[in-house]
Amino acid sequence: MKWFGKSKTADMKENNIKQIENIENAATQVKINTAKEFDLNIEKILENWEIYHAIREIISNALDEQILTNTNDISIFKDESNWWHIRDYGRGLNYHHLTQNENEEKLESDKLIGRFGVGLKDALATLYRHKIKVKIVSKHGTITLKTASKSGFDDIVTLHAEIIPTDNLNMLGTDFCLCGCNQEDIANAKALFLKFSKCNICEKTKYGEVIEKKEDFANIYINGVKVAEETNFLFSYNITSLTSQLKKALNRERTNVGRSAYTDRIKSILKECKANIVIDALINDLQQFGSGKRHDELSWNDVAMYASREMGRINASTTFVTARDLELSPSLIDEMKTKGFTPVVVPENLIEKMEDYNNGADDGETLTTSSQYLKNEQENFTPTQIKITDLTPQEKIIYDKTKQIFQIIGGKPQIVREIQIVDKIYESELYISTVGLWIPATQIILIKRTQLESIESYAGTLLHECAHARSGADDVSRSFEQELTDMIGTLSSRLLHI
Structure with missing residues (x-):
């Protein structure tokens, strides 16, 4: 039977669709009515931040949560709808994490890079500026971004987080969903983490790791996050034990940390090394003083002394001389070579350090400088006294x-x-x-x-x-x-x- 040209079945289907739409609209209205807005108090943002800087902060937070909760590795992927996902499996982010307070849990751990709520807020503001859609999903709710006037001040517009309750109360972790960024943005962000670099770790010490340098420049990492580059370093480094000076130097951007902040820690790392791959490289570089090809680590006397002692331990015939010795005492150098010694040219200030070291060193542990060589010669020779x-x-x-x-x-x-x-x-x-x-x-x-x-x-x-x-x-x-x-x-x- 037809009703004004329509079948009864078609009419029922249309009614069902309307009922479903009404139910969905009602559910949406409930969520809208229960949605909360959280003022992020951001008017100005870091103008020099690009999309990948913001993604770096999200990845950093995910890695910190993985460490704190000892959960599965984070995952980074793109779905069929071209949304990128940065997913951890920890406790789930909630609006409290959007405040700009010190995180006591992170402050107490030297294994993490995050310290404050600033990085996440800067990341969200940067993504919004670049018109990247953001959706943060956890069991605590779904967070999206919008601009709105500050409460009671209509003329001041700031970035707000809109928080909608979730039905998935059993969800593990946090899923940061991003739409509008590309593969290059993700790749540039991942390049700032040691975890994704596929670099070879030469040696691990209690202060950090020595990493094989794969490019023309070396990377300096703190707990796996890149903070600086060095153009004339022998190795890259990952500092895992932070000094108070280094903690203070970690600014909001976590980039371009000055060398003075991490020099002492890199010295400590190198002086703990025992692996042949590291020691051999230090010794070889120590011998490049005369050629001018020495790397910056060997310009530090502490490291050069350590390399010298290791070189003397490995090859007892090593003697350390200066360019001045070569010029003023060529006969002395010739005699050293004749007796099977191998002269290595080092800076005069390093020789002074060696002399100081020799004054307090035990027998058999002294470094053979030109003066020490002469001293040894004198001790092994008894002059004939003339009456x-x-x-x-x-x-x-x-x-x-x-x-x-x-x-x-x-x-x-x-x-x-x-x-x-x-x-x-x-x-x-x-x-x-x-x-x-x-x-x-x-x-x-x-x-x-x-x-x-x-x-x-x-x-x-x-x-x-x-x-x-x-x-x-x-x-x-x-x-x-x-x-x-x-x-x-x-x-x-x-x-x-x-």
Whole structure:
């Protein structure tokens, strides 16, 4: 039977559709009536942030939640409707997370990058500015974005979050849904995380990780989030133990953190390393000083010293010299090579650090510098003392002035037990510049016989070594220079009878 041209079945179907629409409209109206608006209090945003910076913050929050709740890995994917999803499986985001308060839970953990609610709010504002649709879904509700006037101030428009209750109270985690961004935005955001970089970890320490550098620049990560780039670093690094200075340096943007903030932590990481891949690279780079190809880590004395000690441990024939040694003492370098040593050129300030280290090092742990090499040579060589009776008459005349020379500076220093005249101070005659030597262990001053050719040579060498004896300092040190200055002053005063 037909009713004005329509079948009864068609009429019933039309009624069913209207009923369904009425039910959906009613449900929508219920949700609208129960929707809440949350003022994000944002008028101005970070203008230099791009879409991928905002996505970085969302990924960072998801990774933090994964760590805090020990849940499954986050997932990042695009659905058939071209919506991108960043999904974690934690406790679910609610409107409380949109406040700009310190998160005590995150502050207490050194494993996380997030500290405040600022990053998420900046991310939402950036996405809205770039006309990216945002939908945040969790068991606590669905959050979307809109602009609205501040309550009681119609002329001030800010970004608001609209929160609609959800029917899925058993949902795990949070699903950030984004529409309008592209594959490049997602890729650029993921590139800021070590987790997605596929880099090789060379070594893990209690302070962080040393990472193989895959590009022309190195990346600096903090808890897996990239915060800086370095153009002349040997490795990339992931800092996992944060100093107070580093925590303060983590600004809202988490980018371009200054080198001064993370230098100490990278030093600590490198000085903990034992893996051959790291040690070998440091040693090889240490030897590039002369070529000018050394990386910045080896310009830090702490790291260069560590590499030097490791190099000395691996190859006991290593000797450390300066460019000045090469220029002024070529014969010394030649003798080192002849005896099987391998001279490595390093900066003079590093040699000074080595000398300080050697003063407190145990036997067998010293680093062989040119002065340490000479010291070892001296310890292994016993000079032959020349008897005073074997001196020539002219040499004896000069030697007999010893007491008078001492009187010029107020008498022989008590610490000096004996003056010995020797033919050689070192086994090799290559070191012609060494004409005198103070030996603290035996309290003896050695003076080469050639110095007895004139009173000027003998007196100058004797007083020079007395300055070493009285100051307890080596050549070219502040203490030695001061003692020598005092001695010259005393000498001048006595000669002028003042």
